[in-house]
Amino acid sequence: xxxxxxxxxxxxxxxxxxxxxxxxxxxxxxxxxxxxxxxxxxxxxxxxxxxxxxxxxxxxxxxxxxxxxxxxxxxxxxxxxxxxxxxxxxxxxxxxxxxxxxxxxxxxxxxxxxxxxxxxxxxxxxxxxxxxxxxxxxxxxxxxxxxxxxxxxxxxxxxxxxxxxxxxxxxxxxxxxxxxxxxxxxxxxxxxxxxxxxxxxxxxxxxxxxxxxxxxxxxxxxxxxxxxxxxxxxx
Amino acid sequence: xxxxxxxxxxxxxxxxxxxxxxxxxxxxxxxxxxxxxxxxxxxxxxxxxxxxxxxxxxxxxxxxxxxxxxxxxxxxxxxxxxxxxxxxxxxxxxxxxxxxxxxxxxxxxxxxxxxxxxxxxxxxxxxxxxxxxxxxxxxxxxxxxxxxxxxxxxxxxxxxxxxxxxxxxxxxxxxxxxxxxxxxxxxxxxxxxxxxxxxxxxxxxxxxxxxxxxxxxxxxxxxxxxxxxxxxxxx
Numbered sequence: 001x002x003x004x005x006x007x008x009x010x011x012x013x014x015x016x017x018x019x020x021x022x023x024x025x026x027x028x029x030x031x032x033x034x035x036x037x038x039x040x041x042x043x044x045x046x047x048x049x050x051x052x053x054x055x056x057x058x059x060x061x062x063x064x065x066x067x068x069x070x071x072x073x074x075x076x077x078x079x080x081x082x083x084x085x086x087x088x089x090x091x092x093x094x095x096x097x098x099x100x101x102x103x104x105x106x107x108x109x110x111x112x113x114x115x116x117x118x119x120x121x122x123x124x125x126x127x128x129x130x131x132x133x134x135x136x137x138x139x140x141x142x143x144x145x146x147x148x149x150x151x152x153x154x155x156x157x158x159x160x161x162x163x164x165x166x167x168x169x170x171x172x173x174x175x176x177x178x179x180x181x182x183x184x185x186x187x188x189x190x191x192x193x194x195x196x197x198x199x200x201x202x203x204x205x206x207x208x209x210x211x212x213x214x215x216x217x218x219x220x221x222x223x224x225x226x227x228x229x230x231x232x233x234x235x
Numbered sequence: 236x237x238x239x240x241x242x243x244x245x246x247x248x249x250x251x252x253x254x255x256x257x258x259x260x261x262x263x264x265x266x267x268x269x270x271x272x273x274x275x276x277x278x279x280x281x282x283x284x285x286x287x288x289x290x291x292x293x294x295x296x297x298x299x300x301x302x303x304x305x306x307x308x309x310x311x312x313x314x315x316x317x318x319x320x321x322x323x324x325x326x327x328x329x330x331x332x333x334x335x336x337x338x339x340x341x342x343x344x345x346x347x348x349x350x351x352x353x354x355x356x357x358x359x360x361x362x363x364x365x366x367x368x369x370x371x372x373x374x375x376x377x378x379x380x381x382x383x384x385x386x387x388x389x390x391x392x393x394x395x396x397x398x399x400x401x402x403x404x405x406x407x408x409x410x411x412x413x414x415x416x417x418x419x420x421x422x423x424x425x426x427x428x429x430x431x432x433x434x435x436x437x438x439x440x441x442x443x444x445x446x447x448x449x450x451x452x453x454x455x456x457x458x459x460x461x462x463x464x465x466x467x468x469x470x
Binding site: 077078080081082085124127132136142144 | 359365
């Protein structure tokens with residue numbers, strides 16, 4: 001009997017990678033408009049390398065980009081500020097859930113299945129995403145790793161929502177886009193797993209056979225409720 | 236011969252105090268909408284005390300407010316995030332220069348008088364204000380105290396724009412709304428001074444006689460260019 005759904009946030013509930021790409025392109029354009037001595041292609045390439053090396057949740061991408069471009073200027077912080085404005089304006093003007101998220105959440109609410117978001121990252125930033133996506137009223141629990149001091153893929157992190165909802169592992173199902181960080185730890189502790197193939201990181205290599213395999217693989221959330229109903233019927 | 240104008244930013248070029256008040260009220264409302272267990276009046280009063288005690292440039296007003304309200308909740312960072320979104324949305328959606336700023340800057344450009352902004356505060360935040368006010372193309376120099384490591388009212392800070400523009404003190408004029416922090420240090424080093432009576436902190440007490448007095452006192456920027464033209468005619 002599934003009583004709890006646990007969702008990853010970025011690239012599972014909204015198109016985070018694509019939005020970040022658009023936002024970073026806008027940031028580079030804004031800095032060049034202010035006089036940054038580089039071509040768009042050059043600066044965007046360097047920024048992409050910084051993001052790749054430091055991870056997308058690092059807080060000083062633009063500072064590192066300017067260092068690598070050897071920009072000597074008394075306008076460094078002006079560039080950074082312009083980049084941050086342009087990034088934030090695009091990212092949060094355009095953030096919206098994938099089209100199937102709200103309908104799925106409504107159906108889960110009708111089934112009285114609880115909904116939790118479990119997300120890696122900076123708490124203030126992740127809450128900003130949840131609030132701007134207007135998901136908060138659907139959620140029974142929110143766990144951001146910065147607040148609990150455990151990160152994906154540590155299995156202990158995935159025990160937390162179970163404890164807080166007072167359910168057993170086999171009464172919960174996890175939906176995420178990242179096999180290594182989302183699915184593997186859930187399999188270890190006996191949570192049912194759904195690997196969703198979407199978001200910017202999705203490519204053909206994601207389709208290879210995994211071992212151990214996730215319980216389910218889907219391309220959107222439309223099938224999730226029938227998966228849960230089927231599990232619940234058989235128990 | 237005046238060759239350089241140096242402007243304070245907050246409450247001199249835009250109505251910072253009033254905008255911050257609106258933004259903080261919006262932040263408190265957003266937190267209450269999410270379930271913050273307090274009345275609007277109570278929470279806003281506590282927030283105002285925090286701002287008064289820690290200063291408006293402190294970075295953790297909402298955290299301190301929640302501590303003082305004894306809010307025990309696993310939603311603390313959700314409240315903080317909602318407050319920050321609501322604050323930022325109001326502050327930067329509505330930021331615009333006082334109506335006389337751009338006409339004055341255009342007239343100063345025609346006179347070939349340089350324009351510098353000299354502002355206390357966090358560099359990224361102050362640059363964001365300048366960029367969202369769309370003042371950057373008028374400016375020959377920008378000095379944010381965090382970047383140079385000297386704060387108002389240290390007179391050494393006010394020597395910097397002179398050095399960078401290669402002008403003597405009596406070739407520069409400073410325009411700001413704060414007698415103690417803007418005007419007194421300029422008088423000490425011989426920069427001409429204009430005290431402008433506007434912005435949220437302006438009240439009748441500002442009208443008392445000051446000793447030493449500023450060279451000029453004005454209520455808006457319309458008179459600034461004629462003040463400069465008069466000085467330049469007499470030299």
